[in-house]
Amino acid sequence: MSPRTNIAIYGASGHTGQLVARELAARGREVVLAGRDGGKLKALAGELGGAQVRQVALDDERGLRELAGEAGVLVHCAGPFTHTGRQVARAAADGGCHYVDHALEQHHTAWMFDEMGPRARAAGITMVTAMSFYGGLGDLLAGAVAAGMSGIERVTVAYAVSDWMLTAGAKSTAELLFADTRRITYTGGAFHVGDLEPRNAVYPFPPPLGPRTMIAPIPSSDVVTIPRHVRTGRVEAQLTADTFTDERVFTSEHVDADTRAGSRFTVAVQVVTADGNRAGQAAGHDLWRESALASVEAAVRLADAEAGDGPGPGVYGPAEAFAAEPYLRDLERLGLFTLTLPAS
Structure with missing residues (x-):
């Protein structure tokens, strides 16, 4: 897979998408703001001091595939995933970019494992679902x-x-x-x-x-x-x-x-x-904010992974993709929560 390090956010003009975009921009990451409302995306790009904007509808398969083809990681923030999840996940696989979503719907999560697992492995990408x-x-x-x-x-x-x-x-x-x-x-x-x-x-x-x-x-x-x-x-x-x-x-x-x-x-x-x-x-x-920054941490890890690092191609839940306690400790250090775990 080519070393693309920019991170695209689909649904960037929504509440969670904006939190993701602002956090990534604050970390100096190159972001691509994508979604259905071009006006809101351009306004957000202006607030961030400039960012690429891609107005792409969910039924625009070619546009979604081109978006994924330009990105290192695609973070999907536009629910309900029952209606939006399949289009964006398939585009990520076709475009050869890593993928993170905020889905909480059980059936979408099960579909990701069953249907997208083979496609992710074939494309050589990592897909992390249910990072919400x-x-x-x-x-x-x-x-x-x-x-x-x-x-x-x-x-x-x-x-x-x-x-x-x-x-x-x-x-x-x-x-x-x-x-x-x-x-x-x-x-x-x-x-x-x-x-x-x-x-x-x-x-x-x-x-x-x-x-x-x-x-x-x-x-x-x-x-x-x-x-x-x-x-x-x-x-x-x-x-x-x-x-x-x-x-x-x-x-x-x-x-x-x-x-x-x-x-x-x-x-x-x-x-x-x-x-x-x-x-x-x-x-x-x-x-x-907890949900947004949890996905930011996932996206950054995937974007920065060297060849052979990370969980490897396939579809994973959060604790499959990343070691659970260290990941939680990193989120705690961001001030998202106070963690209480049993002694090792």
Whole structure:
């Protein structure tokens, strides 16, 4: 693969895309701003002091392929990935560039592994899917907590989120997930797809949160990714039931960026064996920034990888692509959260 080091961002004019673009520009990276709204992209380029702009629609296969062909890495930020993921991922493979996405939808994640894995290997590129807050942070935490453990019976990922304000794209994604009855679950050491009735559960968050009532399970991508690197019989993701009691969650598409940055979160993982359990967590604020910078770290690593370094060609979840604890420590040093992990 040619040594292209620039990083293209599809969906750069959206909230997450702008965070990704600004962080990369602040690090002195050459960025290409891409998406459907040329006016917004040009305005963002001006704010950044200049950047290449590519106005490309999702149905423009040639344009997407040309975008990927000019980039070292393509970061896909434009959800819902149920509608946008396949076009951009295929273009990355055709254009021969590495790829990172923010998908949290289970079925897109499974499709990436099943369908794009052979294409990524044939193209000699690395594709990292589900590098988002929901799904991605849980996957990394599970990898760090479960490291070196055997005889694991179950892994539970618990998301405690407050003051979460959805963007238009995230609202559309949430509506799709709530309407989808074909949930992917992992029980008995195998994946299952089918109808599932959510239940209330209680997760024992440590102080100051304490035990919280949870919606369980939620259709998060870490249920798909964790079994790929943690040998276990069961994986379940949960979300605090009171997250959606705030009426602003679904009426906040147009709030300003500072207000949107006010979200607070604790993501905890419990790994249970017959002899006991181990747990870890990350607690911070602004889940949007966490998601954006997690993908920036992935994109930079892929862009800078020397021949033979990195995870190699194929499709990976976050903790498959990168060593989980060091990756989390790097995110912690960026001020995204405070990390609590069991002693090695």
